[in-house]
Amino acid sequence: MVSPVHPGAMDWSRHYPKHCSPPAHSLDALADPDVTVQVPSKRPHSPPDDLDALCMRSCAPYTATAHAGDKRVEFADIGCGYGGLMVGLASVYPDTLMLGMEIRVKVQEYVYQRIQALRAQNEGPEGVPGGYQNISIIRMNAMKFLPNFFAKGQLTKLFFLFPDPHFKKKKHKARIISPTLLAEYAYILHPGGIIYTITDVKDLHEWMVKHLTSHPLFERIPDDELASDPAIPHVRQSTEEGKKVERNNGDKFLACFRRMDDPIAH
Ligand code: SAM
Structure with missing residues (x-):
């Protein structure tokens, strides 16, 4: 890697x-x-x-x-698993580049092949990109190298969907939402950009809400504002983990946060 x-x-x-x-x-x-x-x-x-x-x-x-005119990645799905979110969002935001970031080799290879197959099945006419050309996957450790991939303020959406819960207290430092990592997420997110979190583990939900609400550069988005966000149905339903939770009649705890403007430097 x-x-x-x-x-x-x-x-x-x-x-x-x-x-x-x-x-x-x-x-x-x-x-x-x-x-x-x-x-x-x-x-x-x-x-x-x-x-x-x-x-x-x-x-x-x-x-x-x-090159001037090239698009830049704007959405990142951290720990994307089998890629269901990006596949769901690809046609909702056809002009936006999205990147799934995943640490497991086999999972990354699977998603890569999945995207290649979708692209082959959805080729556009000459000169038109065609379907699924705006999604891709990379294998990397998102807890270590995110700022190597994205410039300051580059991203407009950052997804943490059903992240590993790391239940035991001494493993909490391995959680993907932590005070140290929030500083990196604030750095790569554009002001106004959104962090999406969802989990079926209540304790993890409370952990993520606690850390994000106490960070000076994030504010929670009220649930009624989220109703008009076209990404939300996919956040709830498109990922493989989300579908599994649904099959098992589990709870889904959603919380989204806006990257606030940088404080004015004096
Ligand atoms: N978001 C997907 C979903 O909702 O279906 C997958 C959820 S799965 C429980 C968590 C995923 O995060 C796994 O695929 C795991 O390999 C990946 N992951 C864990 N730690 C990671 C890290 N440091 N960097 C990148 N991916 C990571």
Whole structure:
């Protein structure tokens, strides 16, 4: 598992070939006014160990920022599991790039194949992107490397759907919502952006609400405001875990939070 050294080192064209152009790797790129080329001081030491590594390796020995007009990822599904949320949202927000982030290799491979199949079945006419070109998956540890992938204020939605509960008290530090990680989520979320949380575990719900409401950069969105949010039905029903909870007649505790404006610096 490798991560880019900074968000500009990602080649997003491998994830969204119909929406992002590949970075220029040759010295010709220096002549392209749309491309900023940086020469890193060192090449990566270790060989890439998986599919995602291709995206980073393709940036060596140069890294290039996105071409003007390229789209950027705006939604991230943290611990996306089998990808049900993105598949559900792909046609609700057809012009928005979404990325699932998942730590398990087999699950990432499954979602990758799922997306490839959906793309093949939904090809558009010449010059039109076609279906599911706006969703992709990456294998990574979201508790460690999120700011390597996203720039400050880049995201407008961040999803934490049915995260692992880590029931025992001494395992609470492994929970994906924690005071330290909230600082990272606030950094990559645009002011006005939304964190969505849902779980069937009441104790975890209360934990997430407690930490998010006590953070100075997040405020809870009242439930009546959420009624008009087109993402909410998918948050409740589209993920594989959400469907399992439904089959077992379990509870679903939903709580969403808005990233507030940065305090004015004096
Ligand atoms: N959100 C999905 C759903 O609702 O169906 C999956 C929920 S599942 C209970 C939690 C997922 O988070 C698992 O697929 C797990 O592998 C993933 N996960 C746990 N820790 C992670 C981490 N640090 N980075 C990325 N993914 C993680």
